[in-house]
Amino acid sequence: MRTSKAVLIADLRSSPPKSSYEFSHRCADSLDAGDHLITLFGRHEKSNRHWGTIVTAVFQTTAGELKVFRGQAEDGKHYPSLTHTYPVAQIFERELWEQTGLQPDGHPWLKPVRFEGERQQRMTDYPFFKVRGREVHEVGVGPIHAGVIEPGHFRFMCLGEKVHHLEIQLGYQHRGVEALLLRRPPMALASIVESICGDSSVAYAWGYCAAVEALSNSPVSLETDLLRGIALEMERIAMHVATLNGLATDVAFLQGGGTYGRLRTAIINATQRVCGNRFGRGWLRPGRARELSEVLRQDLIQTLTAFARDFTEINELMLASLSVKARFQGTGIVSTKTAQELGLVGVVARASGVEIDTRVQLPGRVYERFPAELITESSGDCWARMKQRMREADASVQWLLKVLGDTALDLSGSAAPDALGKPLAPETLCLSLIEGTRGPVVQVLETSSQGQLLHYKVQDPSLPNWFGLAMALRDNDISDFPICNKSFDLSYCGNDL
Incomplete structure (x- = not known):
């Protein structure tokens, strides 16, 4: 090993x-x-x-x-x-x-x-947890919601307005991703992998590229990996800002609702100028990454510099808002102990004081060369998860400005075309971990004795975190659910593979 x-x-x-x-x-x-x-x-x-x-x-x-x-x-x-x-x-x-x-x-x-195989037709028989009592009632929400979002059913067991337990039923869009990944040549899976979870395209693509490059013994240059790191941190900023936009909108903080949306657009439009897609699709491929010309490099620096100024200002306004504090502070608490016991990962774990970040603890050469900051909050409530995203997005901006400003780095070329022609090592297991916006994207590839892809395991950070959302609602008002849900901002399709 x-x-x-x-x-x-x-x-x-x-x-x-x-x-x-x-x-x-x-x-x-x-x-x-x-x-x-x-x-x-x-x-x-x-x-x-x-x-x-x-x-x-x-x-x-x-x-x-x-x-x-x-x-x-x-x-x-x-x-x-x-x-x-x-x-x-x-x-x-x-x-x-x-x-x-x-x-x-x-x-x-x-x-x-996620109701795989034969169970797919028996979702109506889901064994929901029951709370008994004369004044206990259940409230069901979904799977069809009043918005253009993915399907999921939320069953609230309430006493009055207080939620005693929330049960989350997913699996309405099970797509058979892992089986699909075995039907094409291993080096031709990038377009599928980066579509598994659309707002984490770069994280998934990097994990896939790293795995097949390791299995085929096709190392790439440091510059190629740095380009991938740039893509990942751009994705992190955009998606954290999208969540902040949703949080501001949920509590009618109109300045945030307008400004965060504009700032996110600036970041994803910059990503599109690099690779042709606002979500970063096509930026990464096995053996290479889309290069940055000097013009694009300066474009990103200017975009991030302007973003940082406005981002700091709107964050200060939102943090100072009494109405935002009243809604977020003390709402949806997940303690450090609970987060550790449930194995929560990523941004929601760090907001509960758990010191876990793949970029810091398993950095690889990108984050060894340019270290990432381990950021945590302690209160574990919606306020902490909001602040966590603000601080992480700001740290990503500073990281990007540092990398892009390093004139010793040549980011204008990265291809290693020989990576595509090498066979995979036989009877080998390869695991890749990429710290995406929500947490570590896990991909495990296993080969047969002939070097064929035998098993492809995909795990989104949302998988262990959904139960954390259920715990966050306990003893909260049912009206707190929208902001708790948005503060976690988990992926339905990340569960419904």
């Missing part, structure tokens, strides 16, 4: 899978040691060497290293659930059960994640 921080390569021939019993115990030991569970997933195996279901778990240790555990079990086998002791595993064990049939005995919340 070798790792370049956010990309891990494991030779599967030298590390055969363990028994399900040993696998579970190794996972439990790792969680006891304080390691962070990044992902846990499985696939069916029918080769002569292995049988049944192969399960893979990836952890980030307290020392900042990545490690992989693999286990094997008979199809449909029962195993002791980790969730009862380690709630962080709940969503992964549910997905594992839905995709492979492995049964986690003792799981307190075993129900489908």
Whole structure:
């Protein structure tokens, strides 16, 4: 096994899978040691060497290293659930059960994640949690909403106006992404990958490129990776500002509603001038990235400089608004302890005081050369999540100005065309982690003995974070839901793969 921080390569021939019993115990030991569970997933195996279901778990240790555990079990086998002791595993064990049939005995919340396969026609049978009492009532919202947004059903269990529990049912747009990714040549998947979650196109594309380049032993230049970093931070700014725009609109802060929308447009239009698409599609491809001429470089510097001035001003106005404070402060609190227990990631975890950021803890050479700042808030409420986005967007602007202003860097050419023709390493597992706007985008590629793509696992940071939104609503008024929902700003399609 070798790792370049956010990309891990494991030779599967030298590390055969363990028994399900040993696998579970190794996972439990790792969680006891304080390691962070990044992902846990499985696939069916029918080769002569292995049988049944192969399960893979990836952890980030307290020392900042990545490690992989693999286990094997008979199809449909029962195993002791980790969730009862380690709630962080709940969503992964549910997905594992839905995709492979492995049964986690003792799981307190075993129900489908996205209604795959035969379950797709049985969404009406969803086993909602029930709260009993004479004055308890339920409020259902969605899946069709009063706006042009994705489908999702929210079931509120209320006593009066207070929400005792919110249950979120997703899966209405399951697209079969992981199966689709196995139907085309590995080097021709970029257009699909960057369409998995439209507002995180760059994060997904970079993770895919890094993985196939590692599997084909086709390293790219530092300048190519820096161009990818520039694209990623432009995406981060645009999407954080889009969320701030929504938050301002939700509480009728009209100055913010008008200004944030204009500022976001300036950023995504600059992205379009570089690559031809406002969401960054086409900027990254295996072996290369769209270069920056000196004219485009100065264009970005001027755009970001003007953006920073207006962004600072509107942030100060929003932070000083008494009506914004009254609505956001103390609303939708997720404590640090709860965030850690649930395994929340990304911006919402950092807003609850959890120090977790792939760019800092697993930086790779881009963020080793130009370090990112680890930013956290402590209160874990809507106010903290708003401030977190303001500070992260501002930090991304400063990072970009520093990189773009480094005249020693030649960003005008980056192609490495030989990367497209090399075969993938056989019987190898590669994991890539890219810290997108919401959190780490996880992609795991596994090859067969012939070097063919055998399994492609995709995990959006929204997957573990949806339960955090449910916890944020507890003991809040039902009228607080819109701002809590927007402060999390999670992806429906990131769940409904």
